[in-house]
Amino acid sequence: MLETRQAEAGTTMPKLSLSSVSSGYGPVAIIEALSLAIAPGQIFALMGKNGMGKTTVLKTILGFVALRSGDIRLDGASISGVSQASLIASGVGYAPQEQALFQDLSVRDNLRLALRSDRGFAEAVERVYGHFPFLRERLSQRAGTLSGGEQKMLILGRALMLRPKLLLIDEISEGLQPSVVERIATALKEERRSNGTTILIVEQNLPFALGIADSWAVLKLGRIDDAGDVSEGTAARVMQHLKI
Numbered sequence: 001m002l003e004t005r006q007a008e009a010g011t012t013m014p015k016l017s018l019s020s021v022s023s024g025y026g027p028v029a030i031i032e033a034l035s036l037a038i039a040p041g042q043i044f045a046l047m048g049k050n051g052m053g054k055t056t057v058l059k060t061i062l063g064f065v066a067l068r069s070g071d072i073r074l075d076g077a078s079i080s081g082v083s084q085a086s087l088i089a090s091g092v093g094y095a096p097q098e099q100a101l102f103q104d105l106s107v108r109d110n111l112r113l114a115l116r117s118d119r120g121f122a123e124a125v126e127r128v129y130g131h132f133p134f135l136r137e138r139l140s141q142r143a144g145t146l147s148g149g150e151q152k153m154l155i156l157g158r159a160l161m162l163r164p165k166l167l168l169i170d171e172i173s174e175g176l177q178p179s180v181v182e183r184i185a186t187a188l189k190e191e192r193r194s195n196g197t198t199i200l201i202v203e204q205n206l207p208f209a210l211g212i213a214d215s216w217a218v219l220k221l222g223r224i225d226d227a228g229d230v231s232e233g234t235a236a237r238v239m240q241h242l243k244i
C-alpha cells in the first residue's frame with residue numbers, strides 16, 4: 001500500500017525514516033518528536049552542539065536506547081524492537097564514537113568480530129584494505145597501540161566489513177588531523193559510489209560533514225532546529241546554530 005502510494009506520488013521510499021521519534025534515559029526525555037528521512041544512497045549529516053542528543057538518535061535507531069513513541073523504518077519496514085543482530089543481517093553498520101575497539105585484541109581480531117565466523121574474512125578484509133591499506137601490515141598489532149587516527153580508520157573499516165547498505169557513524173573525525181579526515185571522507189564517498197551505501201553521520205566538523213553530505217539537519221535539545229540540502233550557504237547557516 002505504502003509502495004503504491006509512493007509510486008503514484010513519484011517518490012522513492014526512504015532508506016531510513018524516523019517519524020515523531022521520542023526516546024531518553026530513565027525519566028529523562030532526550031529526543032522529542034523527531035522526524036527525518038534519508039533517501040537511498042544519500043549522505044546525511046546530523047549536527048548540533050555537545051549534548052543535544054545526536055548520539056542518542058543513533059542509539060535509538062539501533063535499539064540500544066528504547067523508543068518511547070514514534071516509528072523507525074528501514075526500507076519501509078518498522079524496525080522498532082528489532083534486535084541488533086537482525087539489523088546487522090539487514091545491512092546496517094555502525095561506527096560508534098566511544099569504546100568501539102577491544103584495545104587488547106589484535107587488529108585482525110577486531111576486524112574478525114564483525115563476522116560470525118572466519119568464513120568470508122579474507123574477502124571482506126580485502127575490501128577494507130582498499131580503503132585503508134596500512135591495516136594489511138598491522139593485523140597482528142594490538143588495537144590499543146594504534147594511533148588515534150589509525151584506530152578511527154579501524155573502527156570504520158570494521159563497520160565496512162559486511163558491506164552495509166546503511167551506515168551510521170558517530171563523530172568519526174573528532175580529534176583527527178586533516179589528512180586522516182580526508183582519507184575517511186574519500187573512503188565514505190567511494191563506499192557510497194561502489195555500494196550505494198546510505199550514510200548517516202553525526203558530526204561537529206562542518207568542512208568534513210558538508211564536504212560529503214547531500215542533506216543536513218541541526219539537532220537542538222532533541223529536536224530538529226534547522227535542516228536542508230547542502231548548498232553554498234549551508235556552512236554559514238549551520239555555524240550560526242553551533243555558536244556558543
Ligand SMILES: Nc1ncnc2c1ncn2[C@@H]1O[C@H](COP(=O)(O)OP(=O)(O)OP(=O)(O)O)[C@@H](O)[C@H]1O
Pocket residue numbers: 025028030048049050051052053054055056057
Ligand atoms: N546513558 C545515559 N544516561 C543518562 N543520560 C545520558 C546517557 N547518555 C547520554 N545522556 C544524556 O543525554 C543527552 C544527550 O546526549 P548525547 O550523547 O546523545 O548528545 P550528543 O549530541 O551526541 O553530544 P556529544 O556531541 O557531546 O557526543 C546529554 O544530556 C547526556 O548527558
